[in-house]
Amino acid sequence: MKLWQKSYTLDQQIEAFTVGQDRELDAYLAPWDILGSLAHVQMLTKIGLITEEELAQLQAALRRLYKKATEEGMTVEAGMEDIHSQVEYLLTEELGDIGKKIHAGRSRNDQVLVDLxxxxxxxxxxxxxxxxxxxxxxxxxxxxxxDILLPGYTHYQAAMxxxxxxxxxxxxxxxxxxxxxxxxxxxxxxxxxxxxxxxxxxxxxxxxxxxxxxxxxxxxxxxxxxxxxxxxxxxxxxxxxxxxxxxxxxxxxxxxxxxxxxxxxxxxxxxxxxxxxxxxxxxxxxxxxxxxxxxxxxxxxxxxxxxxxxxxxxxxxxxxxxxxxxxxxxxxxxxxxxxxxxxxxxxxxxxxxxxLEDERYRYLFSVEAVNQLVLEGKPFREAYQIVGGQIANGTFEPPREIRHTHEGSIGNLCLxxxxxxxxxxxxxxxxxxxxxxxxxxxxxx
Structure with missing residues (x-):
């Protein structure tokens, strides 16, 4: 069944190619297609295209289909083009011509849009x-x-x-x-x-x-x-x-x-x-x-x-x-x-x-040493040169004490x-x- 079905039969190879994976993927959309139809038929009743008696039958049938779709799943059967066709077919099979009324005012285009x-x-x-x-x-x-310290890296190099x-x-x-x-x-x-x-x-x-x-x-x-x-x-x-x-x-x-x-x-x-x-x-x-x-x-x-x-x-x-x-x-x-x-x-x-007790990470604390000198009154660039010289001549002794207190730092995570x-x-x-x-x-x- 196709919602656009006319008097001719579509070539089977053309149909297979154009349908593609829609039958399988539309299984995801089954509950949502039914919900869209539930809303649509209520609106059609308000504007006079469906009677109150027909609405009651459609709602009951759609709710049963929704329960099946959410609890057992719903497949798009062979011969059906998509989930929209499947739902309308099931309604028509159960309710006759009443099921055919639900498509008034809709296209498959806006049906799939609302489903999605x-x-x-x-x-x-x-x-x-x-x-x-x-x-x-x-x-x-x-x-x-x-409180467990970890080496921080930049450029794949141990940094801070x-x-x-x-x-x-x-x-x-x-x-x-x-x-x-x-x-x-x-x-x-x-x-x-x-x-x-x-x-x-x-x-x-x-x-x-x-x-x-x-x-x-x-x-x-x-x-x-x-x-x-x-x-x-x-x-x-x-x-x-x-x-x-x-x-x-x-x-x-x-x-x-x-x-x-x-x-x-x-x-x-x-x-x-x-x-x-x-x-x-x-x-x-x-x-x-x-x-x-x-x-x-x-x-x-x-x-x-x-x-x-x-x-x-x-x-x-x-x-x-x-x-x-x-x-x-x-x-x-x-x-x-x-x-x-x-x-x-x-x-x-x-x-x-x-x-950080491993010797390979001793230079992680070089910035701590620079900052300590700055806190003692030295300009940053001079402190940087001093610590750099110590590292170069092998006399650097890491302080190994972390004093990070600003927001978002080691000592103040701001969780x-x-x-x-x-x-x-x-x-x-x-x-x-x-x-x-x-x-x-x-x-x-």
Whole structure:
């Protein structure tokens, strides 16, 4: 069944190529397509295209389909082109001609737009919840290990003293930046395109504000051409969020891989979180973090992939957009997997203690020596020359006492301030309001 079916039969090779992976990927959209239809039929009843009796039957059937889609999953059967066709077919099979009425005032173009935005909202909520778990883990580890010093590096050269508290909380605050980006993406996506039809509206007196409220959107996309241009733009913005968070996670994974190697030995993990070698019995490989690094590197290429799929397209709908699902859906799942495995593995990290007692790190304290001379009254440049001379002639004796007290330094991590920054941004997501709107939509009268 095709919603555009006419009197001729489409060539099978053409159909297979144009449908592509839509049947498989549309399984992700099934619950959201049903929710969109629930809102749409209520609105059609208000404007007189569906009777109250028909509405009651449609609502009951759609709620049963929603329960099936969320609990068991829903597949797009062979012969069906997409999830929109599948849902309408199931309604028509159960209710007869009443099921055929639900498409009035809609195009598959605005159906998929609203499905995607509902789905993306839900995915962003899941992603940010996982980010929040990782954020809390990082802050806990920072507090737990704040007094364990760690060599800090620039140019791969030992540079200045750092600490595990500083290292862990650096990634916590990086997630704050990522959360701010996700909030902006959510605010753009949380606008209702339903009623834009094929991108030029409809001659029915649709009540688009009604469906906006029913689906929990913040506002509607007023201009119908603009609403249609959201296809591709939403995915592009999502790709930035995915890539930005992947960059944070990938850098963290790269640090871990370096820190657990024998030449560094800053960190270790329980044996059961590592893998072995088929010929080297001593090996304990950090495969989880290597795969994290690789997956996150791959995800950082997503914005380029999305922009290339949509580059040069004029306004209006184009079938090119179909391929965006193949890029963005798996990327969202991979990002959630990366966050989940980090949430599982990272709390098992075991920092090494007394690292800076090793002689190879004696020059880490050269800046401490320079600063001490400055505190005693010498100009900085003169103090720098004095300590540099001591290092050159082998007479430098490191002070090995850390006196960092300013905000965000080793001695003043500002963990409560970082937590407060996260909470301020997290409160800006209207997840509760959206969830309540969806609960109301699914609730029986």
């Amino acid at each position: 935005r509902l789905y993306f909202r839900s995915e962003i909520e899941e992603v940010t919840q996982l980010m929040g778990e990782l954020f809390q883990t990082l802050l806990q580890l920072a507090e737990q290990h704040k 003293p750092s600490s595990f508290g500083l290292w862990f909380s650096a990634y916590a605050e990086s997630l704050v930046d990522d959360l701010r980006l996700w909030q902006g993406i959510y605010q753009t996506i949380n606008h209702n395109p339903l009623g834009s039809a094929a991108g030029y509206g409809a001659s029915f007196p649709l009540d688009r504000r009604m469906t906006t409220e029913l689906l929990g959107f913040e506002d509607l996309s007023y201009n119908v051409v603009h609403a249609q241009m959201g296809r591709g733009k939403s995915e592009q913005q999502l790709s930035y969020g995915i890539a930005g968070t992947a960059a944070t996670l990938g850098k963290l994974a790269a640090d871990v891989v370096l820190y657990v190697s024998q030449n560094f030995a800053f960190l270790s993990f329980p044996d059961e979180l590592t893998t072995g070698s088929s010929i080297m019995p001593h090996k304990k490989n950090p495969d989880v973090f290597e795969l994290l690094r690789a997956r996150c590197n791959s995800l950082q290429a997503l914005p380029v992939q999305i922009s290339q799929l949509t580059a040069g397209l004029p306004s209006g709908y184009h079938r090119d957009f179909q391929l965006l699902k193949e890029a963005i859906f798996p990327a969202l799942q991979q990002l959630k997997q990366c966050l989940s495995i980090l949430n599982y593995a990272l709390p098992h990290a075991r920092p090494a203690e007394r690292l 409560p301030e970082i937590r407060a920054k996260w909470e301020r941004i997290a409160q800006g997501f209207p997840f509760e309001q959206v969830g309540e709107a969806i609960r109301q939509l699914l609730q029986k009268a």
